[in-house]
Amino acid sequence: MKQGLISIISATILFTTSCKEHKEEKKEEIQFIVTSPIEIDTTFNKEYVCQLQSVQHIEIRALEKGYLQNIYVNEGQYVKKGQIMFQIMPLIYQAETQKSEAEVNFAKIEYQNTKQLADSNIVSKNELALAKAKLDKAKAELLLAKAHLSFTEIRAPFNGIIDRFNVRLGSLLNEGELLTTLADNSKMWGYFNVPEAEYLDYISLEKSANNAIVMLEMANHKVFDQKGEVETIEADFNNETGNIAFRATFPNPKRILRHGETGKILMPIILKNAVIIPQRATFDVLDKKFVYIVDASNTLKAKQITVSQEMPHLYVVASGLNAKDKILAEGLGKVKNNERIKYSFMPFAKELAELNNLHAE
Structure with a gap:
């Protein structure tokens, strides 16, 4: 019975050893893709x-106080320069304008009468000058009243799009109150x-x-x-x-x-003269980036690189590589540092074409 047990153990050891050797042979048969960086002039965004x-982005505010009588536009509407947007109730300002017009007419008559008297040397020139000043004052007050009346119509100062309203129809507005933008x-x-x-x-x-x-x-x-x-x-x-x-x-x-x-x-x-490699040819250790360089004996050597710019699927390398280096392009997770490999070399132009196709997909 002992002899039979020994035979089973020996067979198991031989089988395990054979499987291990078979796996090692299979691993050695894997061919990895190796490429080299390219050094070219390129542009990236x-x-x-x-x-x-x-x-132009401004606030539209009321220049006069009063009730908001009309809204002629809508939120989000495109308006043209000079187009009326809002109207404040104008009755008070219309009355003030009519009052100022009447005062101008009265001042004109008074000035004309004083001028006739001054021409006849009945009144002094100072009286005429005073009448002229009263007329000028009345005209100025009329201009001011008309300005106040015009401010009841709020018009677009330029072509643009109206934002949300901050007031509603019938609102009592104060001078300077925000209407919209x-x-x-x-x-x-x-x-x-x-x-x-x-x-x-x-x-x-x-x-x-x-x-x-x-x-x-x-x-x-x-x-x-x-x-x-x-x-x-x-x-x-x-x-x-x-x-x-x-x-x-x-x-x-x-x-x-x-x-x-x-x-x-x-x-x-x-x-200018940018050194470019595929992103998948790199791996990270903490916050540093590395590549596997293939030396003359086909042995992998991990080397730290510095990346200056990142583009889709590509890195621009600032230091650590040159165009003559050979780097492992794929299968980085299947190998380790100082391991010998078999590989086939793929020029970077072909590698870059594959990456572009991948990006397009």
Whole structure:
């Protein structure tokens, strides 16, 4: 019986050893894909969160007090310059205007009578001058009364879109009370903050060129169909954030963009002799990025790299690699450091084409 047990144990050991050897052989038969970085001039879009503002966005307030008698427009309506929007009850102001007109007529008659007397040397020239001053005062008061009357009709100062009403028909308004806001969205300003180092890079690149052309990614992740232009940079940096504000202007002929909207400014950045690798060729250890370099003996060596920019499926490497290095392009989870592998080399151009196809899918 002992001899039979020994035979079973021996067979089990032989079977286990055989399976282990078979697995090792199978592992050695795996061929990994290896590629090399490419060094090219490229362009990528630097993203900045932005807030959009209308080129004209004002509060519409009552210039006179009184009851709101008429509302001629609706919320969200597009109005043209000079179009009447609200009317305050004008009766009091009409009466004041008529009173001022009567006072002007009275002052005219008084002036004419005084002038006839002055021409006949019956009254002094001072009396004539006093009558002329009373007439001028009456005319000025008439102009003021007409201005007050005109303020009862509140008209659009420019073409734009009306916002929500803050009052309702029949409301008793005080002088200066907010009625609504009006926005001209024909052009939009996009404000975004740029760190100091990137500001210096921008200034060095753009100082001898025209203003930078940028794009806008809207909240639905679609790119706005009109390109913008960086027109102004604020005078001072924010001491708390170390950023400075840029302003880009976008045409908005279809009035798609609205005041207060948010998005992302996409600013094209040109990189000279950029070293580019696929993202899937990297792995992370804590907060550092590594790649596996294949040496002359086909042995993997983990090497830390520094990434300067990130693009879809790609990294731009600032340090740690050059175009002559061979790196493991896939299967990083199946290997370990200092392990020898078998591989087939795939030129990066082909690798990049596959990544583009993957991105398109």
